[in-house]
Amino acid sequence: MTRLLPALFLLIAGLARADEGMWTFNDxxxxxxxxxxxxxxxxxxxxxxxLSAARIAGGCSASFVSPTGLVMTNHHCVRDCxxxxxxxxxxxxxxxxxxxxxxxERQCPAMEVNKLLRITDVTNVLTKATQGKEGAAFRDAQRAEIARLEKExxxxPDIRCDVVNLYQGGMYNLYQYQRFQDVRLVFAPEEAIAFFGGDPDNFEFPRYDYDVAFVRVYQDGKPAKVDPWLRWSAKGAQPGELTFVAGHPGGTSRLLTVAQxxxxxxxxxxxxxxxxxxxxxxxxxxxQRGPEFTRISNSLKFSxxxxxxxxVGRREALVDRDFFSKKVAEEQKLRDWxxxxxxxxxxxxxxxxxxARATDTLRAMRIRLRLLEQGAGAGSDLFVYARLLARSADELSKPNEQRLKEFxxxxxxxxxxxLLSPAPVYPKLEEALVTFYLTKLREQLGPDAPVVKRVLGTQSPQALARKVVSGSRLASPQVRRxxxxxxPEAIRASKDPMLELVRTLxxxxxxxxxxxxxxxxxxxxxxxxxxxxxxxxxxxxxTYPDATFTLRLSFGQVKGYSEEGKxxxxxxxxxxxxxxATGEDPFRLPPSWLRAKPRVDLQTPFDFASSNDIIGGNSGSPIFNKDAEIVGVVFDGNRRSLGGDFGFDEAxxxxxxxxxxxxxxxxRKVYNARRLLEELGRGGGG
Structure with a gap:
């Protein structure tokens, strides 16, 4: 791994070098x-x-590409829809x-698109609110002030506000968004071409994926009027061309301490x-149980x-001795100063x-924290609905500044x-996930742990999972509504077995x-x-702050690289x-692309690499030239980018x-999508 992570990572003491950096728009x-x-x-x-960039609240990026609310992103970002x-x-x-x-156009059951309107520095306000406080007093004062700022x-209802922690607490910004909750699917290709090459090609290059999709945001039942928006480049990305990526990198750890x-x-x-x-x-x-079992679990399996x-790539970066020694040296340099x-x-x-002492505390409590709170339910939709209901009954009756932040x-x-999404719930998948969760709960906390005894009693994880899933009515949006x-009275009076399970925990x-x-x-x-x-x-x-799933801008160029002397x-x-293409998964082309082969220009550029600094969450970001014209849509990084959580190597x-x-x-030649082409300003032959 040493050869994959040479000594070009961010030095805390210096300016970001070369094409490195996920920069905020206000700096x-x-x-x-x-x-x-x-x-x-x-x-x-x-x-x-x-104002042309967009965020898909579930964890992706996007862009507005027409004045009537058309949004471009990745196929894998609309996969759930x-x-x-x-x-x-x-x-x-x-x-x-x-x-x-x-x-x-069909409405996505659970998709929200955000447009960043403005950024306000609230560092002094937060610092004043927490000055002289520690522990619970610090947390309570910070929570109350954040709740006040966001509410104000x-x-x-269509305005979303988030206080964002930057530079590990050195700065706080208030981000105000316009939120669109009526989002409709316009175009998504077959997964066989969107994810061509599957897991073997994932995080690799050269690449041959058509990982693009389009949705539209609506207001009051009509396509939203959007201005500004990004237009299409006449030629697309050219070798050596300056490129920018505007997107929402999910999170990096380049400023963490060595203990962290x-x-x-x-x-x-x-x-x-x-x-x-x-x-x-x-x-x-x-x-393996059948095609329908595959269909209902494919999105989760992909994730x-x-x-x-x-x-795996992130951990390989941290176990690289040369890289980790540099992180130690960077921290020591600042401490010596x-x-x-x-x-x-x-x-x-x-x-x-x-x-360091706080991380020791975290290490001791991490298993209970993961099983009971942060990873509870193992992805079960019914468990999530039950917890939202149970906690809303308690939290919404409190003053705003005293609630859990998500309420x-x-x-x-x-x-x-x-909570009210009409997205389907699949009982067989739910049963499998809840069984997995309850099994891990017993395995890692032990069968004699009081909470395990209260939850399982004399039942096996599988028996209890079958009972709470089959007996729950929370799959119905009407029941949840x-x-x-x-x-609180209606929720507390409910004997729904999934609610009972959540209450027990x-x-x-x-x-x-x-x-x-x-x-x-x-x-x-x-x-x-x-x-x-x-x-x-x-x-x-x-220098730039760590990524926080807020809008950032990176710059680079269309550029190849050397690998093992090639x-x-x-x-x-x-x-x-x-x-x-081999005709077998994951290198099997869908019939539409096989039929189109005689029509397409085989010399058309398909995918490309650039030196822009990105991380997970940037999927779906527009990549554009200095004239703010789209030259592509970001969908991945190469294998060497996987350590990008902790540092960047332009080489x-x-x-x-x-x-x-x-x-x-x-x-044009595979899908005959004339309506889309005309809206993008690329109708006809050009």
Whole structure:
């Protein structure tokens, strides 16, 4: 792994180098871009790009590509929607979907699209609210102030506001979004072409995927009017061309302390990988039961497989000795600077030790925290609905500033959309997931643990799972709505077995969460602020914060790389797709692409690599040129990018995108999607 992670990672002490950086829009280094590429993005350009970018609340990025609410993203970002709209007789994952007319566009049961309107610095407000406080007092004061700020900002149901922690607590920004909860599917290709090559090709390059999809946002039952929006490039991505990516990277860990990295390396990542491997085995067995079992579990299987491969890459980065020694040296350099001055030592010197002790506390409680709170239910939809209902009965009766953060007034539309979604629930899959969860609960806490005894009694995990799933009525959106609108009394009076299961767990779940927030999270937040101030004092603010699933802008160029002495060219072509096809999964082309082979131009660019700095969450981001014209859509990174959670290497980290010309060639000659082409301004032959 050493050869995959050479010594080009971010140095805390220096400016971000080369094409590195996931920059915020209110602190973008236009001068750095100008020095490297001779183009300096203006404030007008940045504002246009910001307002043209979009976020899919479930964990992806997107962009507005027409004035009538058309949104471009990845197929794998609309996969859940396509599956939820499918039936055994009409599987859109297998067949694909295209709305040739407006009435054919179908509403996604549980999708929300966000558009970032403005960013406000609220650092001083948060710092003043928590000044002089520690532990529970710090947490409570911070929670109350965040709830107040978000409620004050969210002036209408279609406005979403989030206070975002940047630089590990060194800065807080308030992000205000316009939210669209009426999102309709317009186009999604067959999965066989969107994920061509499957897991073997995942996080690899060269690549031949048509991982693109289109949805539309609606307001008051009509397509939303959008301005600005991104237009299509005339030629698409060209080798060496300057490219930008505007998207929502989910999270990076480039500013964590060594103690936090050790926890990730030795506990969090190995245990998460072990759980994913077991869940993947369960799903493999589940899918062997028949085609319908495969259909209803495919989205979850895709997510598990993708997460497993990504986390393997992250852990490999942390076990690379050269890389980890550099992280240790970076931290020691800053600590030595602090120690060199008695006043600095007094202000900042103990922060690293406090965080180290907090991670020791986390290590001791991690299993209970994961099983009872953060990973409870193992992905069961019924369990999620039951917990939302049970906790809403308790939380919504409290003052806004005292609630769990997910039940604050500003988050109410989000909770209601999730709780009242008409997405189908699959009882057989639910039973398998709840069985898995209860088995892990007994296995890891032990059969004599009081909470395990209360939950299982004399029943086996499988027997109890079958009972609570078959007996629950929470699969019905109408039932959930009645309970929610009935308020605390109706929810508490319900004897639904899934609600009963959640209630049995909830006392200990809340207790372990309370301890985590008081003894771990608040300590890390408070001392992270101190380290961030020391870093600012030592090095300035000329670097970027870790990713937080908020809008960021990266720059780079269409660029290949060297691997094992071989040059990897930056652009693949349609001819390579057909040459790579074998007729067997995962290299099997769908019939539509086989029929279209005589019509398509085999020299059309299909996928391409660029040196933009991205991470998970950037999927679906637009990649565009200096004229803010789309040249593709981001869908992946290469294998060498998997360590990007902890650092960036311009020599080999690559973003992988579908080329804009490849997208058009498919729409025109494979799918005959005239309506889409005309809306994109690329109707006819050009």
């Amino acid at each position: 973008f280094p236009s001068n750095l871009v100008n020095a490297r590429y001779g183009f300096s993005p203006s404030q007008e350009w940045l504002t246009k790009v910001q 396509a599956q939820q709209l499918s039936t055994a007789q009409n599987d859109y994952i297998v067949k694909g979907f295209y709305a040739a007319s407006a009435p054919q 900002c969210a002036t209408a 990295l050790l926890y990730q390396r030795d506990y969090a990542l190995p245990e998460r990988l072990f759980q994913l491997a077991q869940l993947r085995g369960l799903l493999d067995e589940f899918q 598990v497989d993708n997460s497993y491969k990504a986390l 602090v120690k060199a001055d008695p006043e600095r030592q007094k202000r900042y010197g103990q922060a690293w030790d406090h965080i 604050a007034d500003a988050r109410k539309p989000e909770v209601e959309q999730q 009645q309970l929610y609108q009935g308020g 909830d006392g200990e779940a809340r207790a372990v969460r309370e301890r985590f927030e008081e003894e771990v999270e608040s300590v890390i937040d408070q001392n992270g602020e101190l380290i961030a101030r020391a870093r600012f004092e030592a090095y300035g603010t000329s 040059t990897v060219e930056p652009i693949t072509r349609l001819a390579g797709l057909y040459e790579r 080999s980290n690559r973003t992988v995108s579908v080329h804009s010309e490849g997208i058009l060639e498919g729409l």
